[in-house]
Amino acid sequence: MAYVSRGFRGKRAKEREESRLPPGQYLVDDFPVLSAGPTPHTPLDQWTFTIESEVAELKRWSWESFRALPGEEVRADIHCVTKWSKLDTTWEGVSIDTLLEGVEHDATHAMVFSDGDYLTNIPLEDLLDGKAWVAFAFDGSPLEPEHGGPARLLVPHLYFWKSAKWVRGLRLMDHDEPGFWESYGYHIYGDPWREQRYAGD
Amino acid sequence: MARAAVRGRLNWSLGEVVDLIDETPRVRSIVLDVPEWIGHRAGQHVDVRLTAEDGYQAQRSYSIASAPEDRRLALTVEGLPDGEVSSYLVGELRTGDRIELRGPVGGYFVWEADMGGPLLLVAGGSGIVPLMSMLRHRNASGAAVGAKLLYSSRSWEDVIYRDELERLASATNGPEVVHTLTRSQPPGWNGYARRVDGQMLAETAWPASGEPSAFVCGPTPFVESVAAALVLLGYPTTTVKTERFGPTGG
Amino acid sequence: METDAMRVDGNAMAGILGEMFVQEMTSVRIACGGCGKVEPFGAEHVYMRAPGIVMRCCHCDSVLLVVAHTGETYRFGLGKSKWLEFVEGT
Numbered sequence: 037m038a039y040v041s042r043g044f045r046g047k048r049a050k051e052r053e054e055s056r057l058p059p060g061q062y063l064v065d066d067f068p069v070l071s072a073g074p075t076p077h078t079p080l081d082q083w084t085f086t087i088e089s090e091v092a093e094l095k096r097w098s099w100e101s102f103r104a105l106p107g108e109e110v111r112a113d114i115h116c117v118t119k120w121s122k123l124d125t126t127w128e129g130v131s132i133d134t135l136l137e138g139v140e141h142d143a144t145h146a147m148v149f150s151d152g153d154y155l156t157n158i159p160l161e162d163l164l165d166g167k168a169w170v171a172f173a174f175d176g177s178p179l180e181p182e183h184g185g186p187a188r189l190l191v192p193h194l195y196f197w198k199s200a201k202w203v204r205g206l207r208l209m210d211h212d213e214p215g216f217w218e219s220y221g222y223h224i225y226g227d228p229w230r231e232q233r234y235a236g237d
Numbered sequence: 238m239a240r241a242a243v244r245g246r247l248n249w250s251l252g253e254v255v256d257l258i259d260e261t262p263r264v265r266s267i268v269l270d271v272p273e274w275i276g277h278r279a280g281q282h283v284d285v286r287l288t289a290e291d292g293y294q295a296q297r298s299y300s301i302a303s304a305p306e307d308r309r310l311a312l313t314v315e316g317l318p319d320g321e322v323s324s325y326l327v328g329e330l331r332t333g334d335r336i337e338l339r340g341p342v343g344g345y346f347v348w349e350a351d352m353g354g355p356l357l358l359v360a361g362g363s364g365i366v367p368l369m370s371m372l373r374h375r376n377a378s379g380a381a382v383g384a385k386l387l388y389s390s391r392s393w394e395d396v397i398y399r400d401e402l403e404r405l406a407s408a409t410n411g412p413e414v415v416h417t418l419t420r421s422q423p424p425g426w427n428g429y430a431r432r433v434d435g436q437m438l439a440e441t442a443w444p445a446s447g448e449p450s451a452f453v454c455g456p457t458p459f460v461e462s463v464a465a466a467l468v469l470l471g472y473p474t475t476t477v478k479t480e481r482f483g484p485t486g487g
Numbered sequence: 488m489e490t491d492a493m494r495v496d497g498n499a500m501a502g503i504l505g506e507m508f509v510q511e512m513t514s515v516r517i518a519c520g521g522c523g524k525v526e527p528f529g530a531e532h533v534y535m536r537a538p539g540i541v542m543r544c545c546h547c548d549s550v551l552l553v554v555a556h557t558g559e560t561y562r563f564g565l566g567k568s569k570w571l572e573f574v575e576g577t
Contacts, residue, residue, distance in 0.1 A: 037288065037292055038249065038286065038288045038294065038337060039249075039251055039288060039335065039337050040288050040289070040290055041287040041288055041289070041325070041334070041335075041336065041337075042334055043325070043329045043330075043334075044287045044288070044289050044295075044325050044329070045289055046287075046289050046293045046295055046321050062293065066319070068536075069493065069536065070536045070537050070538070071491075071493060071534055071536060071537060072534050072537040072538075072539075072541040072550075073534060073541060073543055073548060073550070074491045074494065074532075074543075074548060075491055116538075117538050118538060152548075153550070182493075197538050217538050217539065217555065219564070220539055220553050220555035220557075220562050220564045221555045221557035221560055221562040222538060222555065222557060233557065233558070234557035234558045234560070235557065236558075237558070247502065247505035247506050248506075282498070282501070283502075284502035284503075298499055298502065339502050339505070339506070340501075340502060340505075342501030342502045342505050342511075342513075343498055343501045343511075343513050343529075344501075344511035344512070344513045344514040344529075345497065345498060345513035345514045345527050345528065345529025345530070346498050346513065346529055456492065457491070457492050457493075457494060457495065458492055478529070478530075479496060479529075479530065480496065480498045480529070481494065481495045481496045481498075481499075482495065483492070483493060483494070483495050483535075484492040484493060
């Protein structure tokens with residue numbers, strides 16, 4: 037291990053809540069902002085969310101039609117691969133189950149795409165049955181741009197790099213393919229409870 | 238000690254704190270003895286890594302404040318309100334402690350006497366640190382190069398190296414030092430009292446016709462607005478070198 | 488392009504690049520495959536606060552380089568960079 041710095045404790049604020057923290061994680065009070073690029077600012081009247089197959093667009097919503105869909109309140113613990121975790125975060129969003137209603141497909145995976153050319157891949161079953169949302173509010177207020185607003189994907193059971201900020205749609209696929217971080221060595225699936233941070237973990 | 242996973246030029250080494258100097262209420266200089274220090278160039282920085290007992294690590298970059306001619310390495314750190322590394326370095330660190338460093342690093346944002354000038358240095362807050370290394374190097378080397386420093390701080394109490402800058406400025410062939418104090422000014426202040434803008438630069442900077450070399454350092458928004466203003470004053474973009482410290486500086 | 492306070496520049500990558508390369512990297516020039524502009528590393532935009540480090544073209548925001556330190560591996564991704572130029576003696 038590296039040289040231990042006398043008296044350095046770091047920013048962990050509380051004792052670990054052992055049962056709720058996945059291995060290697062520490063608890064934070066704030067909400068760290070991590071970004072791989074400039075914050076996009078797509079005007080709401082140009083914002084769309086689309087579901088696509090490899091060859092065609094299957095469904096599209098404008099901001100107005102998206103916000104007319106039934107929303108849900110979500111309470112979740114979130115875990116970032118950079119080791120911070122935040123418990124009991126509250127969100128409001130539209131379930132992916134709602135978005136995929138009536139869409140005919142035989143996809144096994146989805147590539148999630150966002151403004152700023154960000155991509156992340158997720159098995160379809162990890163997006164269904166109440167496990168994922170397109171979230172537009174955090175902690176009772178509209179989602180701020182630095183945290184992914186106007187809308188981000190929320191998939192709390194996987195490392196938070198999969199909860200793509202500034203989400204604009206899903207491309208349904210019949211195979212798996214690495215997204216942005218996955219193609220640079222991050223785990224293709226990303227289960228925090230099995231500590232799947234990097235490829236090969 | 239942990240080794241780098243890939244074999245490059247740099248590994249982590251340990252420096253021992255031999256002196257601590259409170260520059261301002263929030264800013265402290267850390268003087269280090271680093272065995273096998275290979276020397277550095279003015280403008281370079283080091284990465285500092287701290288490790289807690291449970292293995293938790295945090296890492297930040299800090300510009301080297303000392304001149305290459307100085308025997309010991311000095312870093313100057315601004316303590317940020319929620320800075321886990323800076324608050325340790327400014328608050329907890331004691332003489333005799335050791336810290337892990339990697340460096341020196343940087344080759345773009347450097348100035349050496351034989352690069353000539355004249356020099357225009359523009360600093361926002363803790364952005365003064367690498368520019369101070371350049372001024373100290375200019376002084377120690379006796380370089381016959383004109384130098385102007387425009388230094389933006391919140392208040393007179395926040396000016397880092399205040400007395401030393403005054404001494405350097407009053408020496409023969411010393412740099413010209415212009416301060417602007419953006420939030421509060423001492424009684425009787427008749428200097429600039431606003432953020433750096435194009436007008437201030439037009440009044441203080443070397444004219445572009447003299448082919449000056451400009452170095453701009455500080456928070457990202459500061460650096461970008463100053464660099465853009467210098468280009469509007471006719472400075473070719475290749476002559477304006479920038480180092481962005483991120484949101485708050487240092 | 489709007490200023491994003493969180494971003495820094497290629498100077499901030501000097502340390503980790505120094506662990507990977509013998510050459511000092513901040514003065515290496517890089518050509519963007521998106522807009523074609525060429526700048527030294529030190530001038531390009533860098534986002535350090537991410538699962539990895541991302542360098543983007545300071546003119547058009549295309550991803551030029553990615554450094555992902557995943558466990559014991561460093562993957563140095565080339566993104567949309569067209570070429571890197573090293574000058575002898577620098």
